[in-house]
Amino acid sequence: EIVMTQSPATLSVSPGERATLSCRASQSVGSNLAWYQQKPGQAPRLLIYGASTRATGIPARFSGSGSGTEFTLTISSLQSEDFAVYYCQQYNYWPPWTFGQGTKVEIK
Amino acid sequence: VQLVESGGGLVQPGRSLRLSCTASGFNFGASAMTWFRQAPGKGLEWVGFIRPKGYGGTTEHAASVKGRFTISRDDSNSVAYLQMNSLKTEDTAVYYCTRGQAETTTLYWFDPWGQGTLVTVSS
Numbered sequence: 001e002i003v004m005t006q007s008p009a010t011l012s013v014s015p016g017e018r019a020t021l022s023c024r025a026s027q028s029v030g031s032n033l034a035w036y037q038q039k040p041g042q043a044p045r046l047l048i049y050g051a052s053t054r055a056t057g058i059p060a061r062f063s064g065s066g067s068g069t070e071f072t073l074t075i076s077s078l079q080s081e082d083f084a085v086y087y088c089q090q091y092n093y094w095p096p097w098t099f100g101q102g103t104k105v106e107i108k
Numbered sequence: 109v110q111l112v113e114s115g116g117g118l119v120q121p122g123r124s125l126r127l128s129c130t131a132s133g134f135n136f137g138a139s140a141m142t143w144f145r146q147a148p149g150k151g152l153e154w155v156g157f158i159r160p161k162g163y164g165g166t167t168e169h170a171a172s173v174k175g176r177f178t179i180s181r182d183d184s185n186s187v188a189y190l191q192m193n194s195l196k197t198e199d200t201a202v203y204y205c206t207r208g209q210a211e212t213t214t215l216y217w218f219d220p221w222g223q224g225t226l227v228t229v230s231s
Contacts, residue, residue, distance in 0.1 A: 034217040036152075043204055044152065046219035050211075055219060087152055091215050095168040097142075097154045 002026055002090050006100035012108040019075040021103045023088035028068045032092035035064055035073045038102075039084045047086075048073065075105070083107055109133040109220055111205050116225030119195055129188040129205030129222060136186035137161060140208030140216055143179060143190045145201035146224075153201075155179075156190060157208070173199075195229045202226050 003026040013019045023033070031051040036044040046055040048064035051071060061076040075082055088100045115127040129141065140163075143155040156179035157168040167179050178191045188205055202224040208216035 043221040
């Protein structure tokens, strides 16, 4: 089973600032990595797949990068609606599909 | 494109429950369907997966639920099911239904997700 590790657990950022979230896989998953956003009381929403492709309707301020075992989600200028928990997920080796433990982006 | 889960509720340990996921707005029969769950205050855990009939309609289940939970599908009504037997307190979670998406391979990411249905296992 591939173990996904996200850092930091919590990221305190001011509105308008850049946020950089990290995700590491226990072995190479190629570019088969997705990012999801989850707000309190809501379902996860797909942001990024293929490590760097934005899903339909996702604003350009969200960008993904990386391959192999190291991945990054960058939010270029945080908006109020971006404060949420973000999960990375590998889909190169399945089952099981595995997620990181999440990074909470909170208002500084 | 929409997924709507139903069937959650309060159930005693050892009992059964069946969740439903009703799909609309896409070709359900051609889609892989998946259930995930999220225990209170915790992260996301994969539960079960079913391939479209064109890929055999076969299933996969997480080790934590294998032998107790069964995913199935009714393509004529665009519904995916999760039959949960021998429920344990640790199965308490919000259960989400989602569609597997892939490009030219069978490497699936997941979109969209339903709103979730809460299952509470308690005496």
